[in-house]
Amino acid sequence: MIKKGMRRQIVLHYILVVFVALLLVETIFLLAIRTYYYDSIYSKITTHISAGETFVKYEFSAERSPNQLLNLLDFFNLEYTELEVLTLNGDIITSSTGFQPDRTITTSDVPEAVGGSVGRWVGRQAGTNESVMAVSKMVQINSHETYILRYLTSMEGVNNDLLNLTLLSIGIGAAVMMIVVLFSIGLANSIVRPLNNITAVSAQMAKGKFTTRIKGDYRYEIGELASTLNYMAEEIVRSNQIKDDFISSISHELRTPLTSIKGWSETLISGGYDPEETKLGMGIISKESDRLIGLVEEILDFSKLQQNEMKLSIAQVDIKVLLQETLLNIWAKAEKKRIHLLLECEDTIFIRGDANRLKQVFLNLVDNAVKFSPEDSSIVLSAERLTNTEMAVIVRDSGIGISEAHLSRVRDRFFQVDALNGGTGLGLAISQQIVELHNGKLEMDSELGKGTQVTVILPLDDVQEEKA
Incomplete structure (x- = not known):
């Protein structure tokens, strides 16, 4: 017995689906075979009656003869069936077996034949309890003689064949189900075993063993x-x-x-x-x-x-004034390295934001540029409109640059390209988050040994743009 768990659920669901599918297929198949056998017998009898009716007017005279019923039995007789000649009321007149029981046939095939169609009835024969099929048809011998021909054939042989076929189908179905069980167990193991391995490794990670890894080529x-x-x-x-x-x-x-x-x-x-x-x-x-x-x-x-606790004091900000203040704050540090600071900015660029926090961002970017630029170099701080809704502040230096390996990580918290220069490694991480709080983007491009360009993209002030 499979213990409770995902493996058991997979096996049971897989078996259930296949079992229902097999049950439907076998049921439909067996019903189709039974219908085919029964319809074949019925078709053979009706074809024989139709062929006999075509020639009956040529074989029987207009006047009734003493041997007329015997001739009728001989003419319409069919191998492996019993032929009964009945009155329209269902009374047996004669039979191909030679017996003439004094009884009336009350099965549904007789009224159907009287109604003009070919009657069919399948059931148990009274007295013998044998499974039989009865096919009845009204036949007019001459202008005033009308009989009902009733064919009676045993269905025991057909039913035995159908039973054997049913048992064979059940056997095949059982074999298929056994294969399905084995296959489903293998399928469940292929899913559960990796999950167990992943669970075990995850438990090790939960205990702080982060050097452990999940091994295996899982798909x-x-x-x-x-x-x-x-x-x-x-x-x-x-x-x-x-x-x-x-x-x-x-x-x-x-x-x-x-x-x-x-x-x-x-x-x-x-x-x-x-x-x-x-x-x-x-x-x-x-x-x-x-x-x-x-x-x-x-x-x-x-x-x-x-912790999302930083509050911004939003107001209209003149970018040119903000950048001028930034350069004034950093000017003394740049002078010590003889670094020339250049400002390129239009006069009418306004945004909505927190001036102090944005100044913190630009101070951090220019300070980094000064820190990693050689003496007697220059740093350009520029601002320009990109579209009707966006503007960009660009800090461009010709310093040591950042390697491609470090460029993707330089904005990570605590990361420092050069730990010897001091700092917490939080400056760029904080700057990026402040820019994102202003619905902006911070982009970096750098080439080792040639310099770095940092671009801060911010939305323009809608009200000011409408006035302009």
Whole structure:
């Protein structure tokens, strides 16, 4: 007995479908065979009667003779049948067996014959309980002599043949069902065995063993499920690695300013320094504190975005003014590397959005461009209309570029192309999510050693466009 489960359900459903199909086919087949046999006998008798009627007027005289009934029996006699001559009331006049029982035939074939058609009746013969078929036809011998010819033939032989055929069909059906059972068990195993393997590996993954993989060349949906789970495990391993790298990186990022703050704090507490040294120490403490605040705010922003808690203050934004402010904020950092910042923008580009958050995006993009650009290079920040409904802000540099392998991952959270440059690896991830909150897109194109271009596509302000 198959235990409860998917295997059992597959086997039972498969057997049920095949059993019902076999039952219908065999029932229809046996009914068709029975009908064929019965109709063949009926057709043979009716054909014999029709042939006899064609010549009856030539064989019998207009006047009744003493041997007329005997001649009628001889003329219409058919092998393997009993011929009875009846009156229109169903009384037996004579029979081909030589017996003349004093009884009246009441089966349905006689009234049908009296009505002018060929009557047919199948049933059990009274007295012998034998299965028989009766075929009756009214025949007019001369102008005033009308009889009913009733043929009676045994159906026992036909029924025995049909019984044997039924048993043979049942045997074949049973053999087919056995084959189906074996086939369905094999089919169920081919489905359930991979699922059991996938379940076992999934249980290992649930315990944190993400290095385990589902092995086996499975096809179709099961193969897709196995591939998806393996991919999920790979992504979890990669995410865990990125998380570990982030923790290591952020620990370093936090420790460096904290070390500076602690060192200068202890130095200043000890006293004995002139005002210039005290001013220098306080400046370093202030700078490192700002750096810590920036790191914490970046992490908090990412947390808000992940939990859909970031609220936007939507208003009309003048893109040119926003980009000018962005360049002013980053100008001092660019000057240290002698990087020239260029702004190319029309005067009448307006969008609806959160100016502070969009400024955060553009600051991050320009800051990255400055960070990875060589000295004495240039960065172009431009804005242009793409269509009547969209505009684009483009940040283009001639820096170190990003490899194709890193380009697809650079917007992933915690991912850093160069960990030595510091940072949390959240800047681009946060920027992309802010852009998506404004119903926009962030696209990146880069070539290693030649530079990078980042394009932010945003919808234009509908009201301003209508005024224009």
